[in-house]
Amino acid sequence: MAEKQLLICDKCQVALEISGVHFSYLNHSFQAxxxxxxxxxxxxxxxxxxxxxxxxxxxxxxxx
Amino acid sequence: xxxxxxxQFENCLQFEPPWCAxxxxxxxxxxxxxxxxxxxxxDAAYKVFxxxxxxxxxxxxxxxxPCKTACIRRESDEAIELNLLERACLAHAAxxxxxxxxxxxxxxxxxxxxxxxxxxxxxxxxxxxxxxxxVFERGARSGGHLWQRLAPEVFLAExxxxxxxxxxxxxxxxxxxxxxxxxxxxxxxxxxxxxxADFGLLAQGNPVQINAKTAVFCGGSLLGKNTVEALADGxxxxxxxxxxxxxxxxxxxxxxxxxxxxxxxAKLQPAPRVAPSQGYLYSLDELVxxxxxxxxxxxxxxxxxxxxxAYYNKWPLRxxxxxQATLLPGxxxxxxxxxxxxxxxxxxxxxxxxxxxxxxDIDSLLLAARxxxxxxxxxxxGFHHFWLADMAEANSxxxxxxxxxxxxxxxxxxxxxxxxxxxxxxxxxxxxYCQLLRDEADxxxxxxxxxxxxNWAGDTELHEQALEQIRRGWQALGQPTLxxxxxxxxxxxxxxxxQIPTAFVYDWLKPPSPGQASGAYAVFDPCASREExxxxxxxxxLARAAGCSLEPLPQNEACQQCCSWGGQTALANPDYTxxxxxxxxxxxxxxxLTYCANCHDIFAAHGKDNAHILDLxxxxxxxxxxxxxxxxxxxxxxxxxxxxxxxxxxxxxxPPSAEQGDKRPLLITPALQKRLDQERxxxxxxxxxxxxxxxxxxKVWHPQGEYYCGYCEIGPMTYWAQYRQSGSGFELLNxxxxxxxxxxxxxxxxxxxxxxx
Numbered sequence: 001m002a003e004k005q006l007l008i009c010d011k012c013q014v015a016l017e018i019s020g021v022h023f024s025y026l027n028h029s030f031q032a033x034x035x036x037x038x039x040x041x042x043x044x045x046x047x048x049x050x051x052x053x054x055x056x057x058x059x060x061x062x063x064x
Numbered sequence: 065x066x067x068x069x070x071x072q073f074e075n076c077l078q079f080e081p082p083w084c085a086x087x088x089x090x091x092x093x094x095x096x097x098x099x100x101x102x103x104x105x106x107d108a109a110y111k112v113f114x115x116x117x118x119x120x121x122x123x124x125x126x127x128x129x130p131c132k133t134a135c136i137r138r139e140s141d142e143a144i145e146l147n148l149l150e151r152a153c154l155a156h157a158a159x160x161x162x163x164x165x166x167x168x169x170x171x172x173x174x175x176x177x178x179x180x181x182x183x184x185x186x187x188x189x190x191x192x193x194x195x196x197x198x199v200f201e202r203g204a205r206s207g208g209h210l211w212q213r214l215a216p217e218v219f220l221a222e223x224x225x226x227x228x229x230x231x232x233x234x235x236x237x238x239x240x241x242x243x244x245x246x247x248x249x250x251x252x253x254x255x256x257x258x259x260x261a262d263f264g265l266l267a268q269g270n271p272v273q274i275n276a277k278t279a280v281f282c283g284g285s286l287l288g289k290n291t292v293e294a295l296a297d298g299x300x301x302x303x304x305x306x307x308x309x310x311x312x313x314x315x316x317x318x319x320x321x322x323x324x325x326x327x328x329x330a331k332l333q334p335a336p337r338v339a340p341s342q343g344y345l346y347s348l349d350e351l352v353x354x355x356x357x358x359x360x361x362x363x364x365x366x367x368x369x370x371x372x373x374a375y376y377n378k379w380p381l382r383x384x385x386x387x388q389a390t391l392l393p394g395x396x397x398x399x400x401x402x403x404x405x406x407x408x409x410x411x412x413x414x415x416x417x418x419x420x421x422x423x424x425d426i427d428s429l430l431l432a433a434r435x436x437x438x439x440x441x442x443x444x445x446g447f448h449h450f451w452l453a454d455m456a457e458a459n460s461x462x463x464x465x466x467x468x469x470x471x472x473x474x475x476x477x478x479x480x481x482x483x484x485x486x487x488x489x490x491x492x493x494x495x496x497y498c499q500l501l502r503d504e505a506d507x508x509x510x511x512x513x514x515x516x517x518x519n520w521a522g523d524t525e526l527h528e529q530a531l532e533q534i535r536r537g538w539q540a541l542g543q544p545t546l547x548x549x550x551x552x553x554x555x556x557x558x559x560x561x562x563q564i565p566t567a568f569v570y571d572w573l574k575p576p577s578p579g580q581a582s583g584a585y586a587v588f589d590p591c592a593s594r595e596e597x598x599x600x601x602x603x604x605x606l607a608r609a610a611g612c613s614l615e616p617l618p619q620n621e622a623c624q625q626c627c628s629w630g631g632q633t634a635l636a637n638p639d640y641t642x643x644x645x646x647x648x649x650x651x652x653x654x655x656x657l658t659y660c661a662n663c664h665d666i667f668a669a670h671g672k673d674n675a676h677i678l679d680l681x682x683x684x685x686x687x688x689x690x691x692x693x694x695x696x697x698x699x700x701x702x703x704x705x706x707x708x709x710x711x712x713x714x715x716x717x718x719p720p721s722a723e724q725g726d727k728r729p730l731l732i733t734p735a736l737q738k739r740l741d742q743e744r745x746x747x748x749x750x751x752x753x754x755x756x757x758x759x760x761x762x763k764v765w766h767p768q769g770e771y772y773c774g775y776c777e778i779g780p781m782t783y784w785a786q787y788r789q790s791g792s793g794f795e796l797l798n799x800x801x802x803x804x805x806x807x808x809x810x811x812x813x814x815x816x817x818x819x820x821x
Binding site for chain 2: 005006007008009010011016021022023024025026029030035036037040041042043044045047050051054055057058061062063064
């Protein structure tokens with residue numbers, strides 16, 4: 001997440017912080033640093049992240 | 065998996081030699097030789113030639129060219145001038161020096177009786193592999209009867225060139241009269257020439273083991289062969305001797321001139337023979353031109369017609385091997401799984417079975433592989449989830465229906481339009497059904513999916529459930545004959561529910577009155593119409609009766625290939641799917657006439673004007689009409705059920721719902737609707753994301769963009785929406801989706817606590 005931007009968790013009204021989040025797909029795990037609410041854990045993923053790196057990893061895992 | 069699916073590949077003709085190579089005494093790899101000549105690379109072609117014949121200058125000069133008699137080109141014009149090409153190759157190859165290999169000396173000794181061309185060929189081949197060779201020649205010079213056939217400077221120079229890096233012992237004036245003198249050798253090749261001594265061996269067989277150590281092989285003119293055959297004999301004997309030295313088992317030299325090759329005769333387009341402008345020698349240009357006349361015959365119907373082999377640039381045998389490797393039990397981290405995506409990229413249309421001379425049915429193997437992968441839990445759900453959700457919807461109470469005509473519980477016939485026809489446009493089903501009722505009042509209706517998506521996903525259990533739904537509906541209606549609109553439904557039902565009698569609805573429809581339609585069309589026969597010649601004829605008859613003129617679509621008529629929908633490949637391999645669509649729509653500039661709802665909508669979605677046969681009969685949609693989006697397809701199915709129940713059975717549908725959901729509207733621009741459709745995302749699902757974010761407050765505020773962003777898991781997918789409030793509802797700004805799951809999502813989204821997990 002190169003771009004630093006202010007994001008507010010609507011429920012907790014606190015700023016999201018970059019934090020490690022685990023993802024899983026087809027019995028494989030994948031970890032990334034993404035904005036997350038330090039209070040409730042609400043995650044935010046950008047479109048670039050989802051359609052870029054995440055899609056690439058999905059594709060690779062499907063081929064495994 | 066059924067062993068027969070793998071065993072059928074034993075009949076594959078990919079490696080069958082072309083007729084010329086089979087007839088060639090050396091079985092020269094003509095395809096490779098010609099390929100290099102076609103590129104004008106005489107040096108590279110020379111290597112292929114030399115590796116096959118050992119003494120290229122001698123063979124080029126003396127070969128009687130049996131390949132010319134065998135050449136398939138004689139059926140259309142004249143045989144390829146292979147011998148002239150060989151001579152020209154020699155003339156134009158700048159590098160003809162043999163290679164010198166640094167191989168350790170072997171401790172096996174081989175004697176060659178006779179220093180003629182056959183003995184020397186055997187000697188050259190074995191000595192080059194560092195066996196210890198001794199040639200016994202009774203005369204004062206080697207070369208045998210070549211001295212009577214060829215100018216000495218030709219063959220002596222050739223001997224010198226080819227033997228320059230090879231050590232062997234040549235004993236002249238040394239006649240062998242008794243094989244006992246050679247008992248110390250590990251193997252002997254007797255090539256004593258025409259009328260030479262055979263030591264009584266020929267009566268005993270070939271080869272003969274004369275003691276525990278030594279096996280004796282015979283060949284060449286001794287066996288009545290001509291010069292070139294004698295040379296070839298020496299090379300095949302060398303191979304047999306090497307096998308013997310490696311295994312200790314004397315086996316006859318293997319030489320077969322049989323081939324089972326088959327090629328598409330349509331490739332035989334006449335091309336006049338190129339005559340050398342100077343004597344018998346081609347110039348380099350002439351050489352290339354003559355080489356290009358060669359078809360490099362290979363059985364390649366699979367490569368010509370099968371989209372999958374063309375896309376992956378792989379032969380079926382290799383695909384079979386990769387499938388076997390992929391299906392081996394074990395973790396993917398520990399073994400190769402080369403074909404997981406390939407298995408899910410096939411359209412499963414049965415093309416190869418139709419075009420392959422050996423009748424290999426690769427699609428049955430690919431389908432079995434999908435089921436096998438699913439059973440092992442290795443089938444990526446992301447490849448098929450959309451169509452399984454679509455099938456579930458079509459089979460749900462929202463869209464499925466099994467009804468006898470009003471006032472009856474059983475019927476003689478039932479219209480089974482398949483799940484896509486009504487999704488394409490409800491009128492295709494409702495109008496056709498009303499027509500059917502007018503002519504045959506005892507016709508009910510059965511709306512559900514044929515089960516193909518579950519079958520293609522490899523989900524055996526789900527497939528069985530889908531079949532059970534059809535079976536139950538059919539039995540409830542009194543086991544009527546099902547009148548089908550889609551050839552794919554017919555294929556599925558014939559294979560998996562053979563007890564259900566079926567017919568095509570088009571045979572029941574009244575011929576249209578002339579002038580009802582107009583214009584010229586090319587009929588695109590769907591892949592599943594391959595087994596239905598009568599259906600193909602019926603569609604043409606109806607279209608002509610309506611007033612259309614039909615132009616040929618030669619590729620499709622030769623082989624009914626898939627529009628890309630079969631096998632549902634678009635999620636597993638979007639690039640492949642697009643390539644298939646582009647090929648199909650590029651076959652003619654004319655609008656297509658189709659009779660499969662999937663062909664119809666896929667072509668329309670890619671800008672290809674086309675009409676469904678029902679458009680011609682009932683003027684439902686114009687050929688230029690845009691197809692419905694995935695969300696509209698879902699709505700169309702529901703609308704169809706509603707229309708039928710309310711208009712034909714006078715029942716209120718859908719029943720009033722007690723559900724008090726959030727009714728606030730979500731505004732989606734046409735551009736976003738189009739993207740949702742392209743990404744196969746239902747608008748309903750994106751609306752659920754917004755409602756979920758709003759109801760639980762699980763959303764992130766983006767102050768710079770002034771919008772909310774949130775996500776929701778629906779089924780296995782995770783959907784994201786960026787939106788803002790707009791009037792009494794919301795406006796969608798953007799969306800995206802992923803297959804990867806956010807771990808602890810249920811906790812972070814407040815549905816569970818860590819303690820619940």
